[in-house]
Amino acid sequence: MSLYQAQKFLYHLNRDEEMQQTFLTNKAAVLSRYDLSTEEYEALHSGDIGLLYVLGVNGQILMHYAAFLNVEWFDYLQLMRDGVDNHGPVRAGIYAMTAGGEQFAETPVTSRDPN
Amino acid sequence: MSLVYAGILSHAPGITGRANLATNTLVRDAFYNCLEDQRNEIEASGAEVLVVVAAEHFANFFMDNMPAYCIGIGEKHYGPVEDAEWLKIPKTSIPGAPDLALRLAKKVMERVDIAYSEEWKCDHGIMVPLNFLTPNFDMPVVPCNINCQGPPLTPLTRVWRFGEALRQACDEQAEKIAIVGTGGISHWPATPDSGKINEAWDREFLEQLMNQDKQKLLSYSDEDVYDQAGQGGFEIRTLVAAAAAAGGKGDLQFYSAELPIFAVGCTVARFEISS
Ligand SMILES: [Fe+2]
Numbered sequence: 001m002s003l004y005q006a007q008k009f010l011y012h013l014n015r016d017e018e019m020q021q022t023f024l025t026n027k028a029a030v031l032s033r034y035d036l037s038t039e040e041y042e043a044l045h046s047g048d049i050g051l052l053y054v055l056g057v058n059g060q061i062l063m064h065y066a067a068f069l070n071v072e073w074f075d076y077l078q079l080m081r082d083g084v085d086n087h088g089p090v091r092a093g094i095y096a097m098t099a100g101g102e103q104f105a106e107t108p109v110t111s112r113d114p115n
Numbered sequence: 116m117s118l119v120y121a122g123i124l125s126h127a128p129g130i131t132g133r134a135n136l137a138t139n140t141l142v143r144d145a146f147y148n149c150l151e152d153q154r155n156e157i158e159a160s161g162a163e164v165l166v167v168v169a170a171e172h173f174a175n176f177f178m179d180n181m182p183a184y185c186i187g188i189g190e191k192h193y194g195p196v197e198d199a200e201w202l203k204i205p206k207t208s209i210p211g212a213p214d215l216a217l218r219l220a221k222k223v224m225e226r227v228d229i230a231y232s233e234e235w236k237c238d239h240g241i242m243v244p245l246n247f248l249t250p251n252f253d254m255p256v257v258p259c260n261i262n263c264q265g266p267p268l269t270p271l272t273r274v275w276r277f278g279e280a281l282r283q284a285c286d287e288q289a290e291k292i293a294i295v296g297t298g299g300i301s302h303w304p305a306t307p308d309s310g311k312i313n314e315a316w317d318r319e320f321l322e323q324l325m326n327q328d329k330q331k332l333l334s335y336s337d338e339d340v341y342d343q344a345g346q347g348g349f350e351i352r353t354l355v356a357a358a359a360a361a362g363g364k365g366d367l368q369f370y371s372a373e374l375p376i377f378a379v380g381c382t383v384a385r386f387e388i389s390s
Contacts (some may be wrong), residue, residue, distance in 0.1 A: 004178060010264065011177050014198055015236075021238025060172035060264060067201050073133065080307040094266065097341045 003056045003092050009033075010057065014064040026110040049076060050083020056093025118285040120160040121361035122294065122385040123324075123354050124247070126169070127304060128239035129377040131203045131246055136372060136376045149369035149383040152296075156385060157248060162293035164212045164255045165221070165248065166281070167241050168357055170263035170298045170350040174238035182230035183269040184277055186223065187258035188216040194245075195238025196217035204242050204312035211235070212255040215290055219257060222284035227277045234296040244296055244297045263298065271333045274352045278359025284362070296357025298350030301343065302379040310375035316343045317372065317380045320351065324358050325365035325384065332358070347379065363387025 009092045013019055027045050036044065043051040047069045051064055059080075063069065066076040090096045129136075137143040157165065167217040174196045176182060192209045195202045213233075220231050221291075235258050245252055256385070261277070262268055266338045269277075285292045300320055301313035332355050340348040358365065 008177065011173055014173075028264070053307075058173070058264065059309075063305040064201075065195060067198060073136075077307055077309055084307065093345050094264075097338070097346075 002035050002037055002040060004045060005034045005036055006052070006055065007057055007061055007093075009044060010065050014061060020068065037101070043058070048083075049079040050081075051087055052083075053080040053095075053096045053106055054087040054090055055097060056084045058094055117288045117290055117292050118282060118360065119162050119291045119356055120157050120192065120293060120387050121295070121387070121388060122156075122293075123296045123298075123357050123380050123382060124150060124153060124244055124384075125299060125377070125379050126240045126243040126297040127302070127377050127379040128197070128202055128243065128298060130243050130381070131380075132239075133376050134202055134203065137374055138205050138376075139373050142165040142373045145165050146369055146374065146381045147212065147247070151369065153383055154248045154250075155386070158294045160293060162292050163293045164215055164257060164292050166180030166257045166259060166285070166292055166294045167244060168202060168259045168261065168281070168294065168296040168353045168360075169240045169244075169286045170353050171260050172264055173240050174236045174240070175232060175234075176260070176262065181262055181265050183262050183273070184227060184229040185220045185221045185260045186216060186229055187211060187235035188213055188220055188231050189231075189233040189235050192235040192237050192241075192256060195242040196236045196238045202239055202242065204239075207252050208276075209237065209252050210246065212257050212290075215288060215292075216257045218288060219281070222287060223277070223280045226280040227273065227290050228280045229277075235341070239371075240297060244295060248295065261352045263352050266337065268337060268348070268349055270332075271335060271352065271355055273330065274355050275333060275359045278356035279358070281356070282360040282362065284347055286295045294357060294360050296353040298353035300343055300351060300354070300377040300382065302347035303345035304378050305348045306346075309378045311345070312380045313344055313373040314372040314380065317370065317382075320344075321367055321370060321382070321384070325367055327358060327362070327364060329359075358386060362389025379380060
């Protein structure tokens, strides 16, 4: 697993507008600069937020990638939950410090209403 | 004595970026009012420079070269690194205090190994506090960072020493200096658990912090913090450093777990400056 490389790609992408433009037109060219596993490559190529969360990408990096992909906040949270449902608990990184990946399933009522 | 103000405040990006999604507008506005009080107190203290002890989120530092502590000694800082529309804070430059920052850095180095940077980019961890404490972004700022994101993390005993060293360094300067520590207490930011807050844990920690209960504050292990307070809880380092710098008892001016859209227990407090 090359979580470090996947996170490094997102760290660079988040802060480099030129790289963002290049990535939008030629994802393969940008991703090829990083030593990624096939799973990471495909998750980054397709913008699979749920899988990237399960692979261990730190949310402080991942949430900006989601925003870059025009994913709204509550959709971002749901995609991560779906990721755990589909792929199991977080496998590496900071959120794998304890086993199980316990979730706070309930989005607080006060935050559902966009008004 | 040149430390004229010490306090703490929250910095979560939702505080500005998702302000319009907060349904509990009464509590939200009470929080904003308290932040304005904090700004007024800093102004009334006569502070000329604001030292922000922050916990950045991969703005300047990544796991290729991660300093435990860093002080920004540049002439200007830039932020936010995030999308301005996402954070609802426009991109701007912030004046540094290069001469003072260098003196502080040199003095702190006598007790704690720190890195320094002349090229500092501010993420929400600094921009959100500045948005309230110096809304025109015109007060000179010395940013300090404690790595709270990428373990291994500096131990709390070391954090305390950093806070004390910062205080000692401030006391040797002619300028009037304000210090704020900005971090979350329990929170699970940017994860599926975003919005979860362990209020009981927060209140216990804050009581210890306000009481300068050094022994208890330094006894938290990262494993326990992660278990009870989430990865966001690692940011207590910034709050502990501020308490150590102040040396005096704290006064909790605001705490609320009722703004889950901000994904943190919203906090404002001041400390007495020990003599
Ligand atoms: Fe933070």
